[in-house]
Amino acid sequence: MTTVQKKAVLGQTNPIAHLTEADIEQIGIELDAIRQDVIDSRGASDAAYIRRVIDTQRKIELGSRAVLLFSAFPPAWVLGTMGLSISKILDNMEIGHNILHGQWDWMRDPKIHSSTWEWDMASPAEQWKHSHNELHHTYTNVIGKDNDLGYGIMRVDEDQTWTPASLAQPLFCFINAVFFEYGIAAYDLELGSVIKKKQTKDPEFRRRAKQVLGKIRKQATKDYVVHPALSIPTGSFVPTLAANFTANIVRNLWSNSVILCGHFPEGVETFEKRSIEGETKGEWYVRQMLGSANISGSKFLHLMTGNLSHQIEHHLFPDLPSNRYGEIAPKVQALFEKYDLTYCSRPMVPQVASAWHKVIRLSLPNGWLATTNKKNAPQQLAILYKMATGDRRTRRLLGRKLESEARAAA
Amino acid sequence: MTTTLEPPTRGSARSRRLADQLVRVAEAATTPYLPSDFMDLFAPLRSGADLRGRIESIHPETADAATIVIRPGADWAGHVPGQYLRIGIDVDGVRQWRAYSLTHGPRRDGRISITVKAVPDGLVSNHLVHEARPGTLVHLEQAAGEFVLPPEGGKHLMVTAGSGITPVIGMLRNLFPSTDEGVLRPARSADHDIVVVHVAPSHPDSIFIRDLEALDAAGAIRLVARYDDEHGVLSVDDLAGLVPDLAERRTLACGPAGLLDALAAHHADAGLSLTTEQFRTARVEPGEGGTVTFSSGTTLDLDGATPILDAAEDAGMLMPSGCRMGICMGCVIPLREGSVRDLRNGAITTAVPGETGDIKVQTCINAAAGPCHIDH
Numbered sequence: 001m002t003t004v005q006k007k008a009v010l011g012q013t014n015p016i017a018h019l020t021e022a023d024i025e026q027i028g029i030e031l032d033a034i035r036q037d038v039i040d041s042r043g044a045s046d047a048a049y050i051r052r053v054i055d056t057q058r059k060i061e062l063g064s065r066a067v068l069l070f071s072a073f074p075p076a077w078v079l080g081t082m083g084l085s086i087s088k089i090l091d092n093m094e095i096g097h098n099i100l101h102g103q104w105d106w107m108r109d110p111k112i113h114s115s116t117w118e119w120d121m122a123s124p125a126e127q128w129k130h131s132h133n134e135l136h137h138t139y140t141n142v143i144g145k146d147n148d149l150g151y152g153i154m155r156v157d158e159d160q161t162w163t164p165a166s167l168a169q170p171l172f173c174f175i176n177a178v179f180f181e182y183g184i185a186a187y188d189l190e191l192g193s194v195i196k197k198k199q200t201k202d203p204e205f206r207r208r209a210k211q212v213l214g215k216i217r218k219q220a221t222k223d224y225v226v227h228p229a230l231s232i233p234t235g236s237f238v239p240t241l242a243a244n245f246t247a248n249i250v251r252n253l254w255s256n257s258v259i260l261c262g263h264f265p266e267g268v269e270t271f272e273k274r275s276i277e278g279e280t281k282g283e284w285y286v287r288q289m290l291g292s293a294n295i296s297g298s299k300f301l302h303l304m305t306g307n308l309s310h311q312i313e314h315h316l317f318p319d320l321p322s323n324r325y326g327e328i329a330p331k332v333q334a335l336f337e338k339y340d341l342t343y344c345s346r347p348m349v350p351q352v353a354s355a356w357h358k359v360i361r362l363s364l365p366n367g368w369l370a371t372t373n374k375k376n377a378p379q380q381l382a383i384l385y386k387m388a389t390g391d392r393r394t395r396r397l398l399g400r401k402l403e404s405e406a407r408a409a410a
Numbered sequence: 411m412t413t414t415l416e417p418p419t420r421g422s423a424r425s426r427r428l429a430d431q432l433v434r435v436a437e438a439a440t441t442p443y444l445p446s447d448f449m450d451l452f453a454p455l456r457s458g459a460d461l462r463g464r465i466e467s468i469h470p471e472t473a474d475a476a477t478i479v480i481r482p483g484a485d486w487a488g489h490v491p492g493q494y495l496r497i498g499i500d501v502d503g504v505r506q507w508r509a510y511s512l513t514h515g516p517r518r519d520g521r522i523s524i525t526v527k528a529v530p531d532g533l534v535s536n537h538l539v540h541e542a543r544p545g546t547l548v549h550l551e552q553a554a555g556e557f558v559l560p561p562e563g564g565k566h567l568m569v570t571a572g573s574g575i576t577p578v579i580g581m582l583r584n585l586f587p588s589t590d591e592g593v594l595r596p597a598r599s600a601d602h603d604i605v606v607v608h609v610a611p612s613h614p615d616s617i618f619i620r621d622l623e624a625l626d627a628a629g630a631i632r633l634v635a636r637y638d639d640e641h642g643v644l645s646v647d648d649l650a651g652l653v654p655d656l657a658e659r660r661t662l663a664c665g666p667a668g669l670l671d672a673l674a675a676h677h678a679d680a681g682l683s684l685t686t687e688q689f690r691t692a693r694v695e696p697g698e699g700g701t702v703t704f705s706s707g708t709t710l711d712l713d714g715a716t717p718i719l720d721a722a723e724d725a726g727m728l729m730p731s732g733c734r735m736g737i738c739m740g741c742v743i744p745l746r747e748g749s750v751r752d753l754r755n756g757a758i759t760t761a762v763p764g765e766t767g768d769i770k771v772q773t774c775i776n777a778a779a780g781p782c783h784i785d786h
Contacts, residue, residue: 036755047503056442058451102739108505108769111447114739115770118442133738158416218441226439284735318737 002158003143004290005272015269015290018340028282029291029338034331035317038324047107049323052096053303054112061087069231071239084247086304089254091120093306098322102131105319109123123185124215127208137318141263141291144273148263155362156257157270160367162399164388169363170356175259180252185212223248254304258295262311262357265293267344281402289317289336294329294345301348302326303371312343367406453548457484463497464546465546466521469540470638472765475527475573475617476539477513482522483548489553490663490666491515491584492577494687495524496764505549507765508534511577511664511687512553513618515584525617529579557662557687559585563601565658569649569673571609571665578606578664579618586630588621593628604631605653609665612639644669645734646676657682664688696749696758696779705746705785712778717753719773722786729786736775746769748782 019027064083071077097117098104099243102111118125131147139145141159150156154173155166176183186192189212192325194205223244231240276287295301295309302309302325313332320328336343346354361369365387372380379383383402387395436445446459454462463480470476480497489495489512498507510524517523528539559566559581568578585599610616617624619635626633634652636644648670650656657680663673664687677684698714704727712721719741722729733739736754746768749760753775768785 032754039755039757043502044500045503047500052730055451058448062448062451105739105742107500107503107772108766109500112771115742120442129738129740130732134732134740137737138733138735215442218438221438222441226435230439281735319739 001270003275006159013372015138015342019286023339024282024286025280026282027335028280028285029334031285031316031332034328034335037321038317038328040320041107044242044325046321046323047109050095050099050107050112052106053090057090057095060090065227068227068236068240068243070234070236071231071243072234072236076245076333077239081243081246081250084243085250085254086246088120088251089304092251092255093258093308094303094322095119095306096121096125097306097308098288099127101133101318103319103321104118112367120219121184122181122212122216122219123188124211127188127212128184131190133318137315139276140288140315141268141270142273142276142287143270145276147190149270153192154359156264156358158362160362162387162395166363167388170360173356175361177253177256178249180256181248182216188212229293255349258305258308260355261295261338261348261351262292262308264358265344265346265351266354266358267342268293285316286341288312289341291315292344293351295345295348295351296345297348299326309348312345316372365395367399367402367404370406371402371409443586455481455483459483459485461485461550461552463522463548463550465542465544466546467544468542469553471617472527472537472615473526474524474539477523477525478538478542479521479523480548480550481520486520486522487552488516488548489522490558491580492558492687493553493555493580494521494557494577496551497524498535499537499542499546501533501541506534507767509551509581509764513576513580513583515580515587525573525576527581527617555687557664557685559602559662561598563599563603564660565603565655566605566749567653567656567659567661569602569609569663569665569669571644571669572611574663574669574687575608575616575618575622576664576702578662582606582625582664583621584629586625586626586628593625593630595628595630598628599728605634605659606631607634607636607644607649607652609636609644609669610638612637625748641667646672649676656680661685662687664710696760698779700748700778700780700782702748702778702782702784705738712747714751714777714779715753716777717751717774718776718778718784722773731774734774736772739772741774742772744785745771746783746785749779750776750782751779753777 002012004014004016038261060083064080064087067076068080071080096117099112099117099222100119102114105114110116114129114331121128136146136148141149142278143149143159152167153176189208194200194202199205224241224393228237228241228243231237271287271291276283289312292311292315294312295305295310307322307325308314310322310329313320313325313329314322316332317325317328333343364384368380368384383398387398390398433445439445440448449456450459453459455464458612461483463482465478466481467479468476491512494509494511496507496509498505499504500506510526512522513525514521514523526535526538528536542617555577557577567714570578582604585596585602585604586595587596606622606627608616608619608622610619613619613635616635616637621632622631622635625631635651653659659685661671661673661677662685667688670686671717673684674686699712701719702712702718702785704710704722706727708725708727710721710723710725712718719731719734723731730743732738734741745759745761747761747763749758750771751758758779759769759771759776773784
């Protein structure tokens with residue numbers, strides 16, 4: 001992937017070159033109209049929907065935790081773990097993520113409001129709202145502004161220099177997926193950049209770190225102390241602890257996969273920092289349209305992804321109730337077609353595969369994967385070894401060679 | 411009336427400590443939620459829950475008025491007839507709060523009732539009269555209000571207009587219960603001498619008129635009913651003619667602002683005592699721009715096109731902010747009173763104290779639409 005702005009320079013197709021300023025403004029007007037339609041018809045059935053989902057999630061959680069009190073009995077372990085995983089996924093995705101976006105603030109229910117909600121996850125709602133709602137949703141896919149692009153630990157673009165450390169990125173990416181909730185918490189704290197800038201003594205950072213540690217302690221006490229202890233009478237301390245750990249991992253892997261699908265698959269565009277100076281509402285909309293990808297699938301899949309399967313619609317209208325994204329998706333897709341833009345949507349498995357393919361491709365020097373086949377694999381590995389162990393000059397020379405070979409092959 | 415909510419403390423300090431510890435374990439087991447969030451799923455009316463009620467039945471009174479019978483939650487502390495109740499109900503999915511008089515004295519079955527007249531453009535009153543269904547969960551506050559009769563009795567004049575009869579009917583029903591054997595005169599009513607001057611557009615439009623007529627026929631009260639279509643609009647100067655012993659009576663009045671203002675002037679001139687009750691607060695029609703008062707003390711004169719956030723920051727205030735384009739909810743603060751306009755689509759949000767309560771608004775995309783009070 002190369003930023004939209006550089007594509008034009010490199011002779012690649014810039015997906016928005018054909019749009020005039022008037023087109024972009026018109027796209028903004030048409031999208032505003034779609035948003036207004038939903039706002040005008042928002043009402044009792046939407047309110048009933050979110051209450052039903054919350055009610056269901058809480059009953060599933062209660063039921064699963066009750067079953068897990070007997071988790072020494074294997075069928076109870078399996079059933080309880082499945083239920084708890086589903087409950088945690090619903091809590092984080094369709095309920096927590098969307099309430100914290102303010103999608104349900106219009107109900108004026110103080111219990112279901114972005115300013116009061118807290119969720120079953122390591123990152124405190126307040127910090128997540130800042131890094132997610134404010135930074136990621138405003139600066140979506142702008143290199144250097146949107147930290148969601150690789151979470152500051154990954155190479156997400158060909159333009160970022162390849163270093164031998166990049167080779168470890170599939171492993172890092174996997175570890176991050178397994179412990180995703182802690183990754184998110186560290187990320188919301190901007191832990192990496194704070195350490196790099198040696199600002200760990202900053203009082204504001206200390207306050208936020210304390211808040212995160214407090215939340216993690218409470219979450220861990222619940223899952224790894226209280227509920228296992230309640231299971232002691234049936235001899236189920238360890239099985240319940242294992243079940244809760246498993247449910248957390250399942251939730252982490254699932255939400256990581258959904259989120260990778262949102263902005264990482266092949267075909268999603270990134271943008272230059274300078275390109276958003278003085279950006280109009282229409283231009284912002286277009287960036288959201290091209291910077292997001294959808295997952296196609298069943299109603300159940302949409303529910304379990306928190307309707308982030310409609311990532312494009314969500315990024316255009318982050319404050320509309322999630323249950324309405326599916327309904328406006330055809331209108332949004334028609335708009336893409338009208339303006340000859342690519343609506344990036346694939347089923348879950350290809351979309352996750354596409355995202356991981358990109359993680360792996362970018363962990364290797366530009367052009368390496370494209371120029372490697374079964375026959376030349378040994379030579380290519382030798383080149384990779386030389387690049388990984390050689391000095392910067394060696395890397396640059398070999399890198400250029402790979403890139404030009406790849407271009408020639410294409 | 412104040413009733414203590416705390417149950418009497420029984421048992422030793424040790425058992426109380428044990429109970430505290432159990433609560434802590436329950437909280438640790440349900441974090442980030444509270445144990446009550448889970449109990450609310452099954453017993454929303456239990457003791458210890460936020461005060462709620464369930465609508466049990468809805469009885470039409472006239473074509474556009476109905477009595478709503480509600481089973482209140484276990485922590486309902488009771489009321490004195492004449493008091494009102496604040497009720498929160500979801501209309502089109504949006505929580506709305508209004509105050510209505512309780513129209514029954516304390517009932518043996520523990521139910522409470524309000525009588526609502528659907529007013530033109532009245533979002534909540536029309537919903538309660540025409541749309542609400544038994545079984546609906548509503549949110550309540552404890553009864554409040556000083557519009558009550560002294561228990562020792564005395565000579566009173568009630569002046570009521572339209573749905574202004576609702577607090578008075580609660581008092582009268584409590585004093586003179588109506589049964590199959592007719593209107594009762596229990597001991598508590600012996601010292602009450604009550605005249606009711608009730609004003610309504612017409613006889614059929616008059617809520618509770620049959621109850622009033624029955625009380626009058628039984629000699630419990632003296633009813634002077636004045637219908638606009640029959641008698642013309644009542645002038646407060648006619649009162650002395652309608653109620654010859656007006657000067658000996660304490661007047662309680664409930665009705666529209668015009669009538670109450672006229673009564674206040676009349677009684678002040680005559681040196682008479684008057685207690686009034688009015689629910690609908692005066693509202694300011696939303697306009698373009700306005701004076702925004704912050705609770706911190708700052709006051710700003712804003713036009714109708716500048717986001718409140720920008721203006722407040724320009725004035726040197728520290729404001730919460732985020733995306734500055736209406737998507738992140740990082741800038742929401744409570745609007746106490748007044749109207750704001752969403753600059754994206756012109757939508758007006760109005761906060762009315764006592765009705766809507768504070769409404770959290772996004773300051774980055776809202777401009778003042780009339781005078782506003784913001785809690786920041």
